[in-house]
Structure formats: structure tokens, C-alpha cells
Amino acid sequence: MADQKSTNITWHGGQIGRAEREKVLGQRGCTIWLTGLSGSGKSTVAVAAEAELVNRGKLAYVLDGDNVRHGLNSNLGFSPEDRTENIRRIGEVSKLFTDSGVIVFSSFISPYRADRDQARALFDSGDFIEVYVEADVATCEGRDPKGLYKKARAGEIPEFTGISAPYEEPEKPELVLDTANQTVEDSVAALVAYLEEKGHLS
Numbered sequence: 001m002a003d004q005k006s007t008n009i010t011w012h013g014g015q016i017g018r019a020e021r022e023k024v025l026g027q028r029g030c031t032i033w034l035t036g037l038s039g040s041g042k043s044t045v046a047v048a049a050e051a052e053l054v055n056r057g058k059l060a061y062v063l064d065g066d067n068v069r070h071g072l073n074s075n076l077g078f079s080p081e082d083r084t085e086n087i088r089r090i091g092e093v094s095k096l097f098t099d100s101g102v103i104v105f106s107s108f109i110s111p112y113r114a115d116r117d118q119a120r121a122l123f124d125s126g127d128f129i130e131v132y133v134e135a136d137v138a139t140c141e142g143r144d145p146k147g148l149y150k151k152a153r154a155g156e157i158p159e160f161t162g163i164s165a166p167y168e169e170p171e172k173p174e175l176v177l178d179t180a181n182q183t184v185e186d187s188v189a190a191l192v193a194y195l196e197e198k199g200h201l202s
Contacts, residue, residue: 018099018100018101021100021101022101024101025058025059025101025102026057026058026202027058027059027101027103027200027201027202028101028199028200028201028202029097029098029099029100029101029102029103029104029127029200030098030103030104030126030127030128030129030195030198030200031094031095031097031098031104031106031123031127031128031129032046032049032103032104032105032106032129032131032191032195033094033106033108033110033116033119033120033128033129033130033131034046034105034106034107034108034131034133035108035109035110035111035116035130035131035132035133035170035173036109036132036133036134036135036179037109037135037136037137037140037161037162037167038109038140038146038148038149038160038161038162039135039139039140039141039143039144039145039146039148039149040133040134040135040139040140040179041133041135041177041179041184041187042065042107042108042109042133043062043064043065043066043107044184045107045133045177045179045184045187045188045191046062046064046105046107047062048184048185048187048188049105049188049191049192050062050105052188052192053103053192053201056201058103058201059101059102059103060102060103060104060105061097061102061103061104061105062104062105062107063090063093063094063097063104063105063106063107063108064107065086065107065108065109068086068089068090069086072089072093073085073086073089073090078158078159078160078165079159080112080159080165083110083111083112083115084112084114084115086108087108087110087112087115087116087118087119088115088118088119090106090108090119091118091119091122092122094106094119094122095122095123098123098127103195103200109161109167111161111165111166111167111168112166112168113168113170113171116130116170126198129174129175129194129198130170130172130173130174130175131173131174131175131176131177131191132169132170132173132175132176132177133177133179133187134169134176134177134178134179134180135178135179135180136180137162137163139180140162148160149162149163152164174194175190175191175194177190177191
């Protein structure tokens, strides 16, 4: 965890709490943390699920790994230390989204269990939903939508997860999406069904 450098600070609550916001929205905020290899389908599923919820009149938002690195985390690389800081920051942002009543899809490789566990620890019970978007390296490499595996195999991308850097699979995720064997529509349906079952969608 990053050292606390700010001093003389106090958390300020507002006049409106989370319960009031969620009542207006007709939903219960949460963070759906999609983890998996590059090319496993995390962003594809997240974007499709976001569209499905918005079409139902719900408020949802995708935090995508690449997008966040354009701004908030543009100063971070892909060393283990930078990956940890990347996930720490996103965990904090996701927590704020959740408190606002939004259903947020955080789509990040997040290869280390300890980092994902640290993100989970920020949330109240039931607010953090770890979703393992499962597809093996061969499947992801066969897709290779960005040409990253080819570059990694050629040594052009150091510390590439699944090739030259490790990926630690979730041990007890709330949900597993087998994107090597199911369609995007099936994955979204399973995800939405879970949200309905757990009371996030009224």
C-alpha cells in the first residue's frame, strides 16, 4: 500500500448518503472486477454488459485498463511495482464509483492475487465481485486482437503477462466466465443473472 503523505486531512461526508443515491437509481452499486489474460475478453464482456444495463435504464460504467493508462495512470509502466500501484489506484476509484451507486466494471489483467485482494479489502461485503474471465494463453494468443502476443514472443514487449510475466488465477472468484467456450452474449447473461440474484438490480 502507498505511504500516506498527506497530513491534516479529514474525510467529509455529504448530506446525501449512498442509500439515498441508490434509491434514486433503483440499483445497488458494486464493483465487478474482471481479471484475466490479455485477449481473454474482459473488455468485450464489460462493454457489452454495460450496454445491457444501460438499455435497462441502469447506471453502469466501464473502467478499462488501457483507457485508465491514458490519463490517471499514464505515469505507470508494467513492472511488478507499477502494476501494484495501477491496481491500488483503480481500487480506490472503483470504491468511489460504488459509493455513488454506480455498477462499475473494472476490466484489468491485474495478474497478482495480492493486489486483487488489496482492492477487495477496500469494499464492504458484497460490493466487490471478482470475475475470472477464463481463457488460456493459447486461446488468447490465437485471438491476439492487438498483436501484443506476437510482439511479446519477439521480445519487443518485456514483462508481458502470460509470456514473460506471471498471471495468478483467482482462487475463489464470485463468478467464472469461460470465454474460450461461451459467446459474449452467454457471458453477459451469466453476469447479469448474478447481479439480479445478489440484489444489485431491482
